[in-house]
Every structure is written in structure tokens, then in C-alpha cells.
Amino acid sequence: MPAELTELDQQIIEILSADGRATIAHIASSLNIAPSTAHTRVRALIDRKLITGVHAAQNYAALGRGLQAMIGVTLRPGARQENIRLFADEVRGLPDVIQLFFVGGTDDFLVHIAVQDSSGVRRFVVDHLSARASVASTRTSMIFEYHRNAVAADFS
Incomplete structure (x- = not known):
């Protein structure tokens, strides 16, 4: 883990990696932190380019490309x-x-x-x-x- 990445940052990244649509409220509740702290940390991870986007997983079989x-x-x-x-x-x-x-x-x-x-x-x-x-x-x-x-x- 890079020195500038705290345990809290890592936990936030894990939550967002599992569910890119996780809300700030969900992150805060899951980590037992204030929503303002969760928002600030997520914003900082994005600004530092440690989180570069949120992606949708396509169901290729359902789209006719199975x-x-x-x-x-x-x-x-x-x-x-x-x-x-x-x-x-x-x-x-x-x-x-x-x-x-x-x-x-x-x-x-x-x-x-x-x-x-x-x-x-x-x-x-x-x-x-x-x-x-x-x-x-x-x-x-x-x-x-x-x-x-x-x-x-x-x-x-």
C-alpha cells in the first residue's frame, strides 16, 4: 500500500470497486464515519487519480454477444x-x-x-x-x- 494511501482510503476504494454506485451515505455507514468525511476522502481519491472512473459491467450474453x-x-x-x-x-x-x-x-x-x-x-x-x-x-x-x-x- 503506498504511504499516502491510508487504511480508510483503501477501505473506500474496496467498497467502490465492489459497487461503483455506492453512495456517500453507504460508505460512511459501512465505515462508521461521518458522511462529510466520506465525501472529502472520495473527492481526494478522485483528485489524486487513485479512482479514475466508475464502470458498468455489460451482460454480453443478454446483448447477443455471448x-x-x-x-x-x-x-x-x-x-x-x-x-x-x-x-x-x-x-x-x-x-x-x-x-x-x-x-x-x-x-x-x-x-x-x-x-x-x-x-x-x-x-x-x-x-x-x-x-x-x-x-x-x-x-x-x-x-x-x-x-x-x-x-x-x-x-x-
């Missing part, structure tokens, strides 16, 4: 810096993409998608990844179950 996959993408050598930027800028904007990770290791990127069915995965890989001259290979893994402990802020 199949999720993680696709490892390796780019071809040559003009890598330009290809990395271009790939990231174009792929992150595709509607099926939930998350895009620029990683080290075997893959250059991991692309997390949600689509209707296995044909949607195939279409995404063929139309949006394999068709790119900069892409050397892809590896697709279907996601059977997903558990998220927290929502991380962008690294930038």
Missing part, C-alpha cells in the same frame, strides 16, 4: 513501431473489442472480443486481423468463464 475469445496477435518484423501504433489505434476501435493489451512475450497483442457465436470469432479474425499485412499470426482461445477482481485504469 461468446468471448482472447486472440493473441504477433506482428511481422519490420517497421514495428509504426505497425504497433497503427494496429492498436485501428483494432481498439472495432465494436467487438472489449479490451486490447499490448504485451511482451510470444504475442505482441492480446485482443479480447465478444461476439454472437463461433462464426463471429472466425469473421473477426479473418476480416480484422489476418487480412492485415502487418499481422504474422494469430492464436485464438475461447473464454469459458470470466472473473474480474477489479477494473484497472489505463497505463497512460
Whole structure:
């Protein structure tokens, strides 16, 4: 825990991570502190960019996109810096993409998608990844179950 993050701050972050819609009154009651203290601490966490947003979790199955996959993408050598930027800028904007990770290791990127069915995965890989001259290979893994402990802020 960073030195400037108190135990109370950590508890507030945990409450808001579990339920981003938790009210100041709920936070205050849960931690046995005054609402004004809860408000001041939450505001300070936001101002210090320790809390960067509140997020809604989408039910992709209910939205007709019940199949999720993680696709490892390796780019071809040559003009890598330009290809990395271009790939990231174009792929992150595709509607099926939930998350895009620029990683080290075997893959250059991991692309997390949600689509209707296995044909949607195939279409995404063929139309949006394999068709790119900069892409050397892809590896697709279907996601059977997903558990998220927290929502991380962008690294930038």
C-alpha cells in the first residue's frame, strides 16, 4: 500500500470497486464515519487519480454477444513501431473489442472480443486481423468463464 494511501482510503476504494454506485451515505455507514468525511476522502481519491472512473459491467450474453475469445496477435518484423501504433489505434476501435493489451512475450497483442457465436470469432479474425499485412499470426482461445477482481485504469 503506498504511504499516502491510508487504511480508510483503501477501505473506500474496496467498497467502490465492489459497487461503483455506492453512495456517500453507504460508505460512511459501512465505515462508521461521518458522511462529510466520506465525501472529502472520495473527492481526494478522485483528485489524486487513485479512482479514475466508475464502470458498468455489460451482460454480453443478454446483448447477443455471448461468446468471448482472447486472440493473441504477433506482428511481422519490420517497421514495428509504426505497425504497433497503427494496429492498436485501428483494432481498439472495432465494436467487438472489449479490451486490447499490448504485451511482451510470444504475442505482441492480446485482443479480447465478444461476439454472437463461433462464426463471429472466425469473421473477426479473418476480416480484422489476418487480412492485415502487418499481422504474422494469430492464436485464438475461447473464454469459458470470466472473473474480474477489479477494473484497472489505463497505463497512460
